[in-house]
Amino acid sequence: MIESLLVANRGEIARRIIRTAKRLGVRAVAVHSEADADLPFVVEADEAVCVGPANPAQSYRNAEAILAAAESTGAQAIHPGYGFLSENADFARTVQARGLVWVGPGADAITAMGDKINARNLMAAAGVPVAPGTTEPATDLDAAVAAATEIGYPVMVKAAAGGGGMGMAVAADEAALRTEYDKVRAFAERMFGDGSVLIERYFPRVRHVEVQILGLADGRVLALGERECSVQRRNQKLVEESPSPAVSPELRARFLAAAVRAGEAVGYRNAGTVECLLDPATQEFFFLEMNTRLQVEHPVTELVYGVDLVEEQLRVAAGLAPTFDPDALTPRGHAIELRINAEDPKRFLPGPGVIGTWVEPTGEGVRVDSGYVAGNTVTPFYDSLLAKLVVTGADRAEAIERARTAVADFAVAGPKNNLPFFAELLTNGEFLSGDYDTGIVGRMR
Structure with a gap:
């Protein structure tokens, strides 16, 4: 069993992981932002390291700060919880390249499933049912309109790199699609650094x-x-x-x-x-x-x-x-x-x-x-x-x-x-x- 575990998260999930680690006799290391210094997960960990200010990009998504905390505390493994860096394939690869154990799926699986279009295509090839939708990104509005016409309205407009219910909109007709496509694409570029858009059949009652x-x-x-x-x-x-x-x-x-x-x-x-x-x-x-x-x-x-x-x-x-x-x-x-x-x-x-x-x-x-x-x-x-x-x-x-x-x-x-x-x-x-x-x-x- 792993002997020491760094929990690269906060709040209830960090506390939850620490609880199991301590029950198993695994030393639990917490990382936290300046804003979270007094929260229970920090207090309950065997050791805690501040990795930056409140802004998640400078703390919980700061891969180098988290890896430095693992090195300084002698942590053997990293559990990412959910959110933040949990589905970041590059981080998973870096963790393993630094000789640490990654508590999660392999980076290749994260990459394969991280893009919704690629994931749909892989699943269809494996015999998993997928809803009617695009097999390639709708690179511009004309492509989105053509895809929606073929699929049939209403359609769901999705950020291909999105997750957690973010970056999605419903278009009941072409006029709505012309409005929502640009919104979703801009949101996807801002939030995920990838403006790829997927068009998929929308089911009103599901x-x-x-x-x-x-x-x-x-x-x-x-x-x-x-x-x-x-x-x-x-x-x-x-x-x-x-x-x-x-x-x-x-x-x-x-x-x-x-x-x-x-x-x-x-x-x-x-x-x-x-x-x-x-x-x-x-x-x-x-x-x-x-x-x-x-x-x-x-x-x-x-x-x-x-x-x-x-x-x-x-x-x-x-x-x-x-x-x-x-x-x-x-x-x-x-x-x-x-x-x-x-x-x-x-x-x-x-x-x-x-x-x-x-x-x-x-x-x-x-x-x-x-x-x-x-x-x-x-x-x-x-x-x-x-x-x-x-x-x-x-x-x-x-x-x-x-x-x-x-x-x-x-x-x-x-x-x-x-x-x-x-x-x-x-x-x-x-x-x-x-x-x-x-x-x-x-x-x-």
């Missing part, structure tokens, strides 16, 4: 379902069930649950088989997620993207399958076998995750501030992965995620009931937060029925 995969050290790729991620605002997830209430045993078998093929197509190692769109009317699903890292919502899979995915990541990176029998994975019960964000519960606009009150719920089937405690300041420099409230039950109904109680018991004062939204969602008839799609939040508003 569900977002993803599969957790784990590429083992021996070369096998496993699928650890699916997660339903259709409760979203601005194409970004707010709630995840497993198993999906929309997925039958027959459909699940098809989902998992496709996800394994996707992983095998790129020689995948370590944890990753194959994201898909599901048309509830036809039960057809289409590859959306592969996230070559640990997902925010990994706890729902952990609780349903009884595994620690961070521990499994460390074992794969160290060349070790998993802690479980790959041929005897059995899901049990139902899990739901709510992303508690520092944002207005109506318009979902960020609302940073000093946390005056922070009381986490407890009880059977309740888990909280948090990044803050009372007295901490939520700054405007980073993602608004405060904590992940995860509940389990013998079935979906019990999990929802426990979630209602936990939301009511979660006391946060200071920054704005979206707990009132979850209180509303957990009594919403559409959500309770399980028959919902990615438009549910818009209909609630």
Whole structure:
């Protein structure tokens, strides 16, 4: 097993990784910005190094500063968490070139999946269903219009190098496409340094379902069930649950088989997620993207399958076998995750501030992965995620009931937060029925 681990991230995911590292007797090293010096993950690490000012480009995305911290602390391995440098193939290569262990998939897999058009083409060749769309970037507006005409409106205009729900727009007709194409391209160039644009069929009523995969050290790729991620605002997830209430045993078998093929197509190692769109009317699903890292919502899979995915990541990176029998994975019960964000519960606009009150719920089937405690300041420099409230039950109904109680018991004062939204969602008839799609939040508003 790895003996010392540098966690190249912040907040709840850094704290989460450190927790598993310490349980395994692995020395945990944190890196932090000046703005995060007092956060729990810094305090709980065995050692901590400040890598720069609040601006992420000068701290959490500063590859050389992070590598210098690893060298100065004698860290053996680097876990990137999610976001920041987690899907940066050049960083992964540099980590390994410096003689360190990279806790994640190989750089070639990250590169292959980092461009949405290339990923679509690879998946299609591997027999994974993909939605109608372009096989090459739409290099100019005329090419985009021609592609959309062939595909059929409405279409989704996407930044090929994007991720996390960013760099996307819907065009219902040519006039809208002419407006949105330039916006998406400019955003992509600014955010990702790559203005390539993908045109893809847009499905007005669709569900977002993803599969957790784990590429083992021996070369096998496993699928650890699916997660339903259709409760979203601005194409970004707010709630995840497993198993999906929309997925039958027959459909699940098809989902998992496709996800394994996707992983095998790129020689995948370590944890990753194959994201898909599901048309509830036809039960057809289409590859959306592969996230070559640990997902925010990994706890729902952990609780349903009884595994620690961070521990499994460390074992794969160290060349070790998993802690479980790959041929005897059995899901049990139902899990739901709510992303508690520092944002207005109506318009979902960020609302940073000093946390005056922070009381986490407890009880059977309740888990909280948090990044803050009372007295901490939520700054405007980073993602608004405060904590992940995860509940389990013998079935979906019990999990929802426990979630209602936990939301009511979660006391946060200071920054704005979206707990009132979850209180509303957990009594919403559409959500309770399980028959919902990615438009549910818009209909609630």
